[in-house]
Amino acid sequence: MSFPEPLQKLIDEFCRFPGIGPKTAQRLSFFLLSRPREEAVSLAKAVIEAKDKLRFCSQCGCLTEKDPCRYCSDPRREQKLFCVVQEPRDVLRLEQTGHYRGLYHVLHGALSPLDGLGPEELRLPQLLERLSQKEAGELILATNPNVEGDATAAYIARLVKPLNVKVTRIAFGLPVGGDLEYADDLTLSRALEGRREM
Amino acid sequence: MSFPEPLQKLIDEFCRFPGIGPKTAQRLSFFLLSRPREEAVSLAKAVIEAKDKLRFCSQCGCLTEKDPCRYCSDPRREQKLFCVVQEPRDVLRLEQTGHYRGLYHVLHGALSPLDGLGPEELRLPQLLERLSQKEAGELILATNPNVEGDATAAYIARLVKPLNVKVTRIAFGLPVGGDLEYADDLTLSRALEGRREM
Numbered sequence: 001m002s003f004p005e006p007l008q009k010l011i012d013e014f015c016r017f018p019g020i021g022p023k024t025a026q027r028l029s030f031f032l033l034s035r036p037r038e039e040a041v042s043l044a045k046a047v048i049e050a051k052d053k054l055r056f057c058s059q060c061g062c063l064t065e066k067d068p069c070r071y072c073s074d075p076r077r078e079q080k081l082f083c084v085v086q087e088p089r090d091v092l093r094l095e096q097t098g099h100y101r102g103l104y105h106v107l108h109g110a111l112s113p114l115d116g117l118g119p120e121e122l123r124l125p126q127l128l129e130r131l132s133q134k135e136a137g138e139l140i141l142a143t144n145p146n147v148e149g150d151a152t153a154a155y156i157a158r159l160v161k162p163l164n165v166k167v168t169r170i171a172f173g174l175p176v177g178g179d180l181e182y183a184d185d186l187t188l189s190r191a192l193e194g195r196r197e198m
Numbered sequence: 199m200s201f202p203e204p205l206q207k208l209i210d211e212f213c214r215f216p217g218i219g220p221k222t223a224q225r226l227s228f229f230l231l232s233r234p235r236e237e238a239v240s241l242a243k244a245v246i247e248a249k250d251k252l253r254f255c256s257q258c259g260c261l262t263e264k265d266p267c268r269y270c271s272d273p274r275r276e277q278k279l280f281c282v283v284q285e286p287r288d289v290l291r292l293e294q295t296g297h298y299r300g301l302y303h304v305l306h307g308a309l310s311p312l313d314g315l316g317p318e319e320l321r322l323p324q325l326l327e328r329l330s331q332k333e334a335g336e337l338i339l340a341t342n343p344n345v346e347g348d349a350t351a352a353y354i355a356r357l358v359k360p361l362n363v364k365v366t367r368i369a370f371g372l373p374v375g376g377d378l379e380y381a382d383d384l385t386l387s388r389a390l391e392g393r394r395e396m
Contacts, residue, residue, distance in 0.1 A: 003290060004251075004252060004261060004262055004263050005263065006244070006247045006248040006250075006251040006252055006263065007248055007252060007261060009244045009247065009248065010244045010245060010247075010248040012244075013240060013241045013244040013245075016237070016241075017226050017229055017230075018225070018229055019222070019225070020226075024217075026287065027216070027217070028215050028218075029248065030285070030286070030287045031215055031216055032215075032245065032248065032249070033248060033249065033252060033261065033286075037249050037250075039214070040245050040246060040248075040249040041246065041249075042211060043211045043214075043242075043245055044241075044242035044243075044245045044246050045242075046204070046207045046208045046210075046211040047208060047211075047230065047238050047241055047242045047245075048238060048239065048242050049204045049207070049208075050204040050205055050207065050208040050227065050230070050231060050238075051230070051231065051235050051238040051239075052204075052235075053202075053204040054202060054204055054205060054231060063202060063205060063231065064202055065202050065203065065204065087228070088228070088231075089224065089228045092201060
């Protein structure tokens with residue numbers, strides 16, 4: 001037994017998303033089929049428009065409709081403070097905090113020799129160029145707190161040394177609202193290492 | 199701070215699905231944006247085609263490309279055995295077992311006074327008509343094992359009484375592969391009630 005072909009195709013499309021298995025894909029498909037046609041059209045349009053209207057900023061590499069992006073073209077942002085992140089979504093995440101007012105630089109990945117991702121795959125020449133051009137004062141490395149992110153941060157720190165820019169790494173420690181008892185060993189060790197005087 | 203508008207729109211579209219919150223919607227959207235344009239087009243097309251090509255069978259009410267559906271138009275299926283289910287997806291689920299060879303009848307819902315769903319919302323006149331026309335021998339009630347499904351089954355059992363059709367309810371009991379210790383009280387009571395001689 002099999003699903004009618006257009007349904008199976010839709011299920012297969014949903015299955016391609018990470019974290020969506022066949023069961024969820026079926027649920028999503030049946031939901032869509034139970035809704036009015038306009039809703040299906042509206043989803044299809046949103047998919048295509050997002051793909052067509054959004055590009056990567058030629059300067060920082062974040063997702064944007066216009067190039068340069070709203071961050072790179074905003075003169076009120078600190079022009080000598082840079083923050084390096086791995087993915088475009090990380091920029092949006094940091095913006096949501098409302099606590100960062102400098103510029104961004106998206107690497108579009110992290111060093112990962114096992115996946116064949118070397119330094120030449122990342123947007124590093126652009127970073128060096130922007131840092132020297134803007135005479136940057138500080139570079140915050142906000143790559144992910146894991147092996148790849150740490151290796152990438154270490155690599156960049158070495159790379160920008162000749163530029164005489166202050167290089168910092170985003171802090172690791174206990175998540176706010178968390179419970180010391182449930183923190184894993186590594187996080188706890190990092191929290192101890194990073195302790196500050198009160 | 200907000201997402202670029204086409205991205206926000208896409209996120210909103212994904213958010214409309216049941217069980218998909220803003221976080222998951224963001225993850226799906228970013229994944230889509232990281233893939234080649236063809237994949238976005240292919241998803242958009244599958245959505246529209248599923249909506250346009252699939253309809254409900256005029257006889258049993260299941261999802262189908264052609265009307266009558268493959269089940270209603272298959273002469274090898276038992277023509278006097280009917281199975282009532284709530285939703286089109288239930289038909290596909292039963293077919294997957296490979297253990298049912300009769301006809302189906304999809305109600306497109308269940309009695310639910312709180313949601314304003316009365317008998318007139320369900321495909322009951324069609325059911326009565328089909329049962330008499332085919333001189334049905336047995337009607338299996340496979341509505342869901344919950345309050346609404348049970349009420350609907352009871353209602354239909356009363357409704358078809360004049361037709362002199364054998365009416366059965368799908369069995370409730372312990373799920374196969376499950377553990378008696380973890381079964382809930384209601385399931386366990388139903389399993390005892392439904393015990394059979396070996």
